[in-house]
Amino acid sequence: MNLRKPSLALILALLASSFLAHAAKQPNIVFIFADDLGWSDTTLYGHTKLYKTPNIENLANRGLTFNRAYTASPLCSPTRSATLTGLSPARTGLTAPTCHLPKVILNASVPKAGNPSFPYLKTVSVTRMDTKHPTLSKSLKAAGYTTGHFGKWHLGPEPYSPLEHGFDVDIPHWPGPGPAGSFVAPWKFKNFDHDPGMPKQHIEDRMAKEAVKWMEKNKDRPFFLNYWMFSVHAPFDAKEQLINKYRKNIDPKDPQHSPTYAAMIESMDDAVGTLMAALNRLGIRENTIVIFTSDNGGNMYDKVDNTTPTSNAPLRGGKATMFEGGTRVPCVIEWPGITKAGARSNALIQSEDFYPTFLNALGLKAAPGQIFDGIDITPALRGKPLMRNAIFQYFPHSPPIVPDWLPPSVSVHRGDWKLIRLFHATKKGGHRYLLFDLKNDIGEKTNLASQKPKLVQELDGLIESFLKRTNAVVPAANPNFVPSKYRPELEGVPKKKKAKKKG
Template sequence: MRLLLFIALSLCLNGQEKANVILILADDLGVSDTSLGGSKLYQTPNLERLAKRGVYFTNAYAASPLCSPTRSSILTGQNPARTGFTAPHGHLENVVLTARAGKAAAPSKRQVSPVSVNRLSTEYLSLGKVFKNAGYKTAHFGKWHLGKSPYSPLEHGFDIDIPHWPGPGPAGSFVAPWRYPNFKENYPGEHIDDRLGDEIAKYISENKDQPFFINFWQFSVHAPFNAKQELIDKYRKLIDKNNPQHNPVYAAMVESMDDSIGKVIDALETNKLMEKTIIVFFSDNGGNIHSVVDGTTATSNKPFRGGKASIYEGGTHVPAIVVWPNQTKTGVRNDSLIQSEDLYASILEMAALPVDYQQAKDSISFVPVLKGQGAKRKQVFTYFPHSPNVPDCVPPSAALRIGDWKLIKVFHDNPDLTDRFELYNLANDQGEMLNLASQNPEKVKSMNEVIDQYLSKSACIKPIKNPKYNSKFIQSSGKLKARGHGIFSKDKAGLYIRKYADNQDMSFTLPTPALKAGKYTLQMDIRSLSAKGDILVKGFSPGTKVTDFTKINLVDDGLWHQSTHPFTVIKTPSKVMKFILDFPQGQLHLRSLKILDENKDQVINLKF
């Protein structure tokens, strides 16, 4: 009897009866941010429930390290290089439907980034339209970030859109009071994840007798960083400072995200729809390692390098689960390469709906993988022609993974404005710390040819050389004077320093009060966000002898360290302190700099 039921259900899902489809997209959830990904802090039992019913992909990639571009790739089946949607600008007021070359950049920058599309054109046959045309009930819940009306979910095939919000994150807060114009909390302190889970459960119950497509794009775990106080208190007791993931607020946010998924699963089970529903879980980019919450970073993507807005693995390597009842092995892990644009063709094929490959040129169905027939995708291409100031950001670049090899092409980034390359073997170096480009010129050449061929084929708008670039330009902010290939930025939390490239000098100077000859101690509050190596510090006055060097070793753990370093001023007064960044590349954060005299009774605070 059970066998007959299994065969009957399989036939239904193969086309005689339409399967329901739920696409769940987390926001900023890194591959290491779940218990499935190895987290020792974050608790995601409902994702584990899904994984037990389906396939967990260990080599899933977002098309971009930022949200809007990845979202556009999912709905169209096109890489952001082709759509021109390369930046997270879907909330901006001006409308840009066609990418174009940029015009200007600061003289410290070697490239000018293109202007990104910021609306998903309604000319696309987006996923919602395909399902609606096939007779499905369609609903979008949560974040959109691809443009407000007339480019909202309602114009892309969805019958309803809750809460109908175009912003990059939740309106005001995760915990009520909210600021959605037409969507109010049911009770004080209601969490938006809980509410959306309840709304979806209600929708499932009301539409259980007809096929539906639910696009559940979660607000979690994007900024702003707030959560239920009881969950924050729960995780404060579980924090281990030796664990790179040690933020109780973020941990609480992850649990609320997972709870909302649990509400969806429960609703399917209650309405006896679990065996008739395809579920896909994905994330739009890697975890946020640049925002500071309660004095520490939001999360860590280790063992991977970088995070949100970085082209390194931590920015694009994401968690992915596919549940296709009675069509796949369950509770298994698969290491096949898949990318976010593949969701378009794969979801439609699982639902037995036609795929318009004239549009979905970059979408490669992974249905054969689910059926145990092997992977069709042999490479992963990432195009990110922008450079936000975040840990391990890279100047405008493209990346290609083929097998275990990954090549990053950084446009116009050598001193002579030729392209710079980074090559990594991910099998031996998943942290992308050992650049093998100089040792493998033929590998660089062959992979770069593949990148160039795709850039040409997709007709993408590429970064251009900055005509105003000045190699001798000195970045100045307050008393700080900086020189070299990188970015310096200041905020209330201190000074952020990002060095871009190996073997390229970078330094900054700060004026000090006149220091007489004698012994002193330099005291620094410093943390490395990706930098491995040393800082060399010396004091000098123009035309005088230099004091001895002080070497500061960087501990790359994302934690604050107070370093004390004795140094000596000789002969004439020292009036300037120079910091030479003697590490290959990466980012660090300075919170305070103090000089103490020999008796440590005089403290001089150096201002940034």
């Protein structure tokens, strides 16, 4: 018998065929990240009368809704980085949304001295998501996925754009914190304008259209659609007909009473509907994982229609605060074969969990030496208990224009208890603490720190271990501090923005 050895070309062809066959079995992933959407900004949790989100509601009816989903930070860029890297902002040093600024900073630091009116020194944030970090997009691309990023980025321009972080496509390739100019065309994007004949096209309509075209092109291979919405970030504008629609339904006594913001939420929800309709039409919904969540709580400090954009009630605070209104967000996950339709979970999850969850559930390997600050939440997705000790948020900043602002801080959630450590926020330079029982005080009205000193000590021990584990660059005591100038009674009181001079 004459047995010929297979050629190298044949071997490579067989390996490629085997690889593609395995990849074809893998589910698609659609990750929808709303921007500045608060926990009370959808109909998922029963705390809005004004906003309408039927498409998000339909997604929840098919998937699992998390009641206690948290972001890594109360601001966007740190949460976005944490989602893609699986690393806490405490570890990466990316703790503020400054990635659109021209100065490149890749290592966090603390100044040597500061304003004598404050006992603490805030950290200086990293301003780019460093390409040294493995990302979810890089891992999926290496596993045979085609990857596309659509919408907001805010983690740095080139060479730190989506194209350098594992994405094949990036539309509209915009590094800014919000849409360029406005939501309604004409926009100010470079080389990206409204469709012909649609002079007042809404950016979310256009982005959903582009994403659908991309899914149509890639429907026969596994894809990762990273759809990061511009909605509902500032600037605050919307379709005129929708604003007029909601203006008729405004109740001034309802804390949510901006018709413009309500219109923005409807356009956001419409985009979700467009994506889901495309998955259904293409016949790939049953092999597609869909995640819908937000990067931080709702905006409570800007003004639109002579009011704040929204209210996060019954939660306290909002975007840029470490209270629940700043970090608890809506979250729905539809994972065919794993999640149960219409189910709800009280498990504690956070931004850093998505990357390790996908790797483990899809049978993909982490890079050599790769670490995660999140965990695999697949048990919770299956409706089982999630074994985790605690979650942490790190925000070493104190934006004074925000209602309920706090000194630089870090928090821990364990069960129903939440402890916030305020770095060096006393006249003697020591830390100060806020302790809340969220089961009985979801609005964080009663600080129990003085009543439960042992619990404070125990939870603060978890915080200290977390900071050491992540090698966090932490705020320091201010050597220039003058106690007589300290005004702790003004903590949480928003400082008025300076009016711009005319002429």
